Amino acid sequence: MEVVKVISIRGKILEFSESPTRRDNTTEVSQIHEAVKLTGAAVFDDDERLMPLISGFLSHGLRNALISEQSALTYGRNLGYTHEYLMGRREFRDCERDSAFLEIRTHVIEEYFAHLREIEEISKKTLRNRDCSLMAFFNNSLCRGVDDVPAPRTAPNPYVAGYLSPRPNKSLVVACSLHNLRELILATQSERERCLLQFIYDTGLRRSEVPRVTLKAIDDALRFQDTLFISRGISEPVNADYCPLRIDGSKGPADSFKPRDTLVSRATLLRVKKYHASPLYRMYKRQFPSAEATPAFLNAEGGQFTARSISKLLERTSKRALCLMKIDRMISPHKLRHGNAYALLRTPDIGTDYLDRLVSVQKTLGHSQLKTSETYTQIPFDLYQKLVSPGTETKTKAGEMAELSLQTRLRIDAGDMK
Incomplete structure (x- = not known):
């Protein structure tokens, strides 16, 4: 059962003209325009709590035209599935939101992939898809600083040597005759x-x-x-x-x-x-x-x-x-x-x-x-x-x-x- 919610939008206009908050004359509310164009992504766990690390990574990719909206949805779901697995492990139960990604080590990710293969019987192709999402998350966000802001993760990058999942078998093309x-x-x-x-x-x-x-x-x-x-x-x-x-x-x-x-x-x-x-x-x-x-x-x-x-x-x-x-x-x-x-x-x-x-x-x-x-x-x-x-x-x-x-x-x- 899917317990993660992923929202991804690019250039979507939000209309505030009928919002009751516009009737308030406070300085903060008066700065809200009638229509605001937004680009970004938000990922929530099963308790409807925002996962800031994942959401920030996806929003940065969307705003800078590094990923498509569909890719943001795919990455968000894959990272959400990984987060769900981590929360089931005893050593990560006290981690807040998605902070477990700041502590996770290589062997844990390998154990996660073994769990997917042996228990959930997920194909190598799907496994590599999850692996791609994790590698992009670590290489482009968690282990990489932006401008003067240091990288969120201080632990070593588990993806320094490349993919952690087995190479998927190359399937024959099935065509329509x-x-x-x-x-x-x-x-x-x-x-x-x-x-x-x-x-x-x-x-x-x-x-x-x-x-x-x-x-x-x-x-x-x-x-x-x-x-x-x-x-x-x-x-x-x-x-x-x-x-x-x-x-x-x-x-x-x-x-x-x-x-x-x-x-x-x-x-x-x-x-x-x-x-x-x-x-x-x-x-x-x-x-x-x-x-x-x-x-x-x-x-x-x-x-x-x-x-x-x-x-x-x-x-x-x-x-x-x-x-x-x-x-x-x-x-x-x-x-x-x-x-x-x-x-x-x-x-x-x-x-x-x-x-x-x-x-x-x-x-x-x-x-x-x-x-x-x-x-x-x-x-x-x-x-x-x-x-x-x-x-x-x-x-x-x-x-x-x-x-x-x-x-x-x-x-x-x-x-x-x-």
């Missing part, structure tokens, strides 16, 4: 949802990035197909099979967006455009002032999708496909992203060799390092080519998306309300 994508799409009777599932797979977007794709971004990408290209050995100009789509990506520093371009098949964009031409979408988009402010995908009520609602959509469609025995496991939004990476690695029309395709994966998925993209290379592409039956032609990603659109597209009639 094209077959599974088709079955997922067929498990819903809404063209709006079918269109969205194909779009997420073809673009490789994270679930948090989908709500930020706008009608204007789709229109701008489609304008690229008006450009005619002349290839070597071909006399007739042709349209490109892929269009660049500008994405306000996630994982930027401190909740900022990290813009990038991804490649999306022309067939997928045309399917999205047909959805935009439907009476249903045109009716709902009137509530937005411009194409730049209009989401590319709207839910059944005409509102904006959220990361959570996208996960719910995948959960719902996966269960339907499982009940029909069309797929053998649940498929999350990130598995669609993994599927996009493998589709890029196997398509023969992007790049001239394996390294070209790997760099394409890095750029389109928004990986800051090529090493992250190499996660998808347990089976090298040249070995994959040898596994393809002789005489068969590997389909392109663009061709697969065009075929998928033809096989699964539903018409949206004027009377449809979903």
